[in-house]
Amino acid sequence: MTRLTPIAVEKPWGRTSLPAPFDRMRGRRIGEIWFPGPEGQRLPLLIKYLFTSEKLSVQVHPSDAQAIALGLPAGKEECWYILDAKPGARLGIGVRTRLSKARLREAALSGEIETLMQWHLAEPGMLFHIPPGTIHAIGADISLIEIQQNIDVTYRLYDYGRPRELHLAEGVDVADPSPYPPSRQTSVDPSRSAILLHAEHFTLAHITGDDMSFIPRDACLYIAPIEGRIRIGGKAISAGECALAASNAEIDLRDCARALVAWS
Incomplete structure (x- = not known):
């Protein structure tokens, strides 16, 4: 697993007070939180939070x-x-x-x-x-x-x-x-794992519980928890974070977690 480092981006339409876990970013009008790839590496997809x-x-x-x-x-x-x-x-x-x-x-x-x-x-x-x-x-x-x-x-x-x-x-x-x-x-059922979107450039899924049978075994996954804490290969990430992981990594959602998972 590779944890992606967030970058706060100021926007005229952003907020000076953000919800947890971004509430420590005060004093600036933050509109976006970007999760770009590791330094020197351009990934095909970009995950952002917008406020x-x-x-x-x-x-x-x-x-x-x-x-x-x-x-x-x-x-x-x-x-x-x-x-x-x-x-x-x-x-x-x-x-x-x-x-x-x-x-x-x-x-x-x-x-x-x-x-x-x-x-x-x-x-x-x-x-x-x-x-x-x-x-x-x-x-x-x-x-x-x-x-x-x-x-x-x-x-x-x-x-x-x-x-x-x-x-x-x-x-x-x-x-x-x-x-x-x-x-x-569409509306996402928070209790169910499912593929949400087959787009031209990426596929997006919602995962919770232990059903991840639809995730391909040869993809690089972008994982963004939206509730709880997820363990990937023994390392934990929580809501408000984003990570890259191989699709054959051990993904543990037993801590009442759910996440968005994308791959290209």
Whole structure:
């Protein structure tokens, strides 16, 4: 097992007070906690925690093909697992009716895009798949875990008047301004181990108890406990940590633990 070192990232929409076990990180407006690979090693996937006090920008990510055409190494596919959310907190994913590229640009410039988006209630235990091209925005008062391709490529379409750069040309070009299919959203049963998502670039599972028969025997696993303490090859990690482990490692969840596990 390799324990990944967290990196705190300040964001204008972040929080000055975080929930445990990150509550020691005070005095800065922390929006994200990243778990990158060991020094000098770039992993295919990146695990993040996000903590919002304000709405994030309306944004979109390119696909691999679109990114490579722009001279980038890869696009960005991701998913969100909701840890906590205030009642009424929402996620903007997709648009209510399909838009033309010209209409999307017009709506982004005017700010109307916020009212044209689909807004979904965010509740603990929900999982949302965000393929490349999906127009999306995370709302305020949400804590979540994000699993994504390990590349920092984001095109902002609208940012509520904040003084940050927008990327209208690039964003409109790669966006798929369509409604969000209900099949990309699910609720996770905390008592059951199961594969949650077979995405193009990664698979995500929820594990608890002792059923891990669906995990491949030749993969590098990204393990993020969300409750309790997990022992991997005799070493323990707890909620708020993240580790890499070989899929043949001994994984012990007897301490009433459960975790998200991803592999590419």
